[in-house]
Amino acid sequence: MAQTCIRHAGQPCVVCHVGRRSDWQDFDQTASALLSSGRRRREYGSGELVFAQGEPNDGVHCVSGGTVGIRRLDDNGNSVLLELAYPGDTIGYRSFLTGSEHKTSAEALGPSVVCHIDRATIAALLAGNPALGLRFLKRSIGELEHAHDMMFRQATLSNRHKLVHLLLVLVGRHGRRHSNGSQSIDLPVSRRDLASMIGTRHETISRIIGRLEIDGVAHFSGRQVTIPNVAMLAAEIDCLIQA
Amino acid sequence: MAQTCIRHAGQPCVVCHVGRRSDWQDFDQTASALLSSGRRRREYGSGELVFAQGEPNDGVHCVSGGTVGIRRLDDNGNSVLLELAYPGDTIGYRSFLTGSEHKTSAEALGPSVVCHIDRATIAALLAGNPALGLRFLKRSIGELEHAHDMMFRQATLSNRHKLVHLLLVLVGRHGRRHSNGSQSIDLPVSRRDLASMIGTRHETISRIIGRLEIDGVAHFSGRQVTIPNVAMLAAEIDCLIQA
DNA sequence: GAGCAAAATTGACGATCATCAACGACGCTC
DNA sequence: GAGCGTCGTTGATGATCGTCAATTTTGCTC
Numbered sequence: 242m243a244q245t246c247i248r249h250a251g252q253p254c255v256v257c258h259v260g261r262r263s264d265w266q267d268f269d270q271t272a273s274a275l276l277s278s279g280r281r282r283r284e285y286g287s288g289e290l291v292f293a294q295g296e297p298n299d300g301v302h303c304v305s306g307g308t309v310g311i312r313r314l315d316d317n318g319n320s321v322l323l324e325l326a327y328p329g330d331t332i333g334y335r336s337f338l339t340g341s342e343h344k345t346s347a348e349a350l351g352p353s354v355v356c357h358i359d360r361a362t363i364a365a366l367l368a369g370n371p372a373l374g375l376r377f378l379k380r381s382i383g384e385l386e387h388a389h390d391m392m393f394r395q396a397t398l399s400n401r402h403k404l405v406h407l408l409l410v411l412v413g414r415h416g417r418r419h420s421n422g423s424q425s426i427d428l429p430v431s432r433r434d435l436a437s438m439i440g441t442r443h444e445t446i447s448r449i450i451g452r453l454e455i456d457g458v459a460h461f462s463g464r465q466v467t468i469p470n471v472a473m474l475a476a477e478i479d480c481l482i483q484a
Numbered sequence: 485m486a487q488t489c490i491r492h493a494g495q496p497c498v499v500c501h502v503g504r505r506s507d508w509q510d511f512d513q514t515a516s517a518l519l520s521s522g523r524r525r526r527e528y529g530s531g532e533l534v535f536a537q538g539e540p541n542d543g544v545h546c547v548s549g550g551t552v553g554i555r556r557l558d559d560n561g562n563s564v565l566l567e568l569a570y571p572g573d574t575i576g577y578r579s580f581l582t583g584s585e586h587k588t589s590a591e592a593l594g595p596s597v598v599c600h601i602d603r604a605t606i607a608a609l610l611a612g613n614p615a616l617g618l619r620f621l622k623r624s625i626g627e628l629e630h631a632h633d634m635m636f637r638q639a640t641l642s643n644r645h646k647l648v649h650l651l652l653v654l655v656g657r658h659g660r661r662h663s664n665g666s667q668s669i670d671l672p673v674s675r676r677d678l679a680s681m682i683g684t685r686h687e688t689i690s691r692i693i694g695r696l697e698i699d700g701v702a703h704f705s706g707r708q709v710t711i712p713n714v715a716m717l718a719a720e721i722d723c724l725i726q727a
Numbered sequence: 728g729a730g731c732a733a734a735a736t737t738g739a740c741g742a743t744c745a746t747c748a749a750c751g752a753c754g755c756t757c
Numbered sequence: 758g759a760g761c762g763t764c765g766t767t768g769a770t771g772a773t774c775g776t777c778a779a780t781t782t783t784g785c786t787c
Contacts, residue, residue, distance in 0.1 A: 313632060319640045323632050335625045344629060371614055374621060381624040382578045386587055388631035389556060389566050395638045396683040397562045399775095400743085432765060440639040440683075442745060447766055463753095463765095642745095643774085675735060688774060690736055706735095706783080 279362025285349035298336040307353025428464040522605025528592035541579040550596025671707040
């Protein structure tokens with residue numbers, strides 16, 4: 242996962258090589274050189290913080306491998322997992338652009354690889370490559386629409402349907418297809434985080450999982466989830482749309 | 485509210501004159517002339533749509549007067565009010581920048597004035613004024629952080645606390661201060677929309693309002709709300725933060 | 728002002744949830 | 758391996774919520 246693959250200049254972020262999904266591509270030779278010198282690649286263990294809520298911004302990060310959770314905390318110990326970031330995703334760009342401290346924490350949800358680009362380098366890249374700012378804008382808009390979808394689901398779906406939807410999204414990201422048509426996921430998050438993503442308590446998640454087991458639409462074993470028939474699970478939500 | 489106030493070129497959007505809050509300022513003379521020719525100002529009655537979900541984008545709108553609600557609908561008739569836009573706010577820029585159809589509807593929540601800038605004009609302005617793109621980016625980031633706040637509250641606050649928080653926000657926007665220290669609001673939204681913003685049903689909103697009345701922290705009469713002691717209402721939420 | 732449609736309220740009921748508590752499972756450190 | 762803390766599950770209980778339904782109020786049109 243953490244293989245290094247140096248390509249020639251002009252390629253997307255020559256180390257990360259996440260291809261299409263990266264914001265760091267289509268640079269000319271000088272920009273590529275700038276990026277190469279201002280970039281630091283680092284591995285993170287499960288649970289390690291890439292940056293912490295409240296910290297001053299020290300540049301921008303780009304996920305190269307693994308999964309990074311974007312989390313918000315409050316003084317009461319509440320924690321909500323707001324987003325999941327995957328290879329190619331740029332994180333920490335908001336506080337960089339607004340010049341404020343980080344408003345969320347970024348935590349490796351498993352062994353991950355994240356590149357860091359320092360402030361001076363991004364500032365120089367942004368100044369010379371207006372397309373980079375535009376890609377940040379597109380990324381921000383994409384995240385905003387994702388947040389709006391979330392808010393809409395929070396207001397219209399039951400907790401069970403919210404969990405089903407989340408499982409379907411995670412199957413799309415992390416799913417492995419088996420020969421008998423079933424699919425498996427290794428959940429990248431704990432039950433508590435699962436609960437926070439849905440807006441309920443972890444005990445409730447336990448009970449909903451129990452009901453999904455009884456109904457035979459999903460089988461849970463630790464963080465491993467097996468879904469015998471993804472289409473049937475999806476039908477639970479789709480029937481709402483057509484009904 | 486709908487007064488026209490033509491200033492000289494170089495000022496923020498010469499008609500809208502919403503000042504600091506506008507994205508359409510600091511233009512040179514050619515850009516200002518471009519904006520003047522590509523802009524159309526229009527009044528909307530209560531309930532009228534500025535643009536509708538699913539429609540192709542036909543440019544960008546800028547709120548000049550009144551209040552505009554950003555709403556998402558689904559096929560089941562569910563409606564969720566996602567944001568409120570006030571004078572100075574630019575709306576509809578997301579679908580313009582992503583080249584997609586509108587993913588939300590924008591509806592005048594009362595008599596409002598909204599300017600429209602057509603696609604060609606924005607494209608030209610964006611090409612000549614990189615600062616405009618940056619302001620869109622800042623706006624997008626601001627909305628995203630607002631959405632994250634919302635998601636966090638959805639996951640951690642009770643419905644009553646969510647309503648109290650919403651009331652406090654609306655007091656800040658629409659509140660009138662009285663001599664005896666109390667404050668009044670004319671709610672810009674219906675109870676149904678209030679409910680959708682909180683993620684519950686309108687019957688539940690009715691009951692929560694009833695309890696707020698009993699507790700004497702707020703008095704409701706139609707869309708008019710009087711809050712005897714705003715600090716006491718705010719304390720309901722603050723006690724959670726310090727506790 | 729009459730008439731109508733939508734909004735808002737209220738009641739009753741069952742379903743769901745949050746909370747507190749207890750317990751087993753798991754991972755980690757020493 | 759013992760100890761410890763976190764995570765996950767399960768149970769019991771009271772509170773809250775969603776739904777259906779009936780009714781009143783409001784706002785708008787004609």
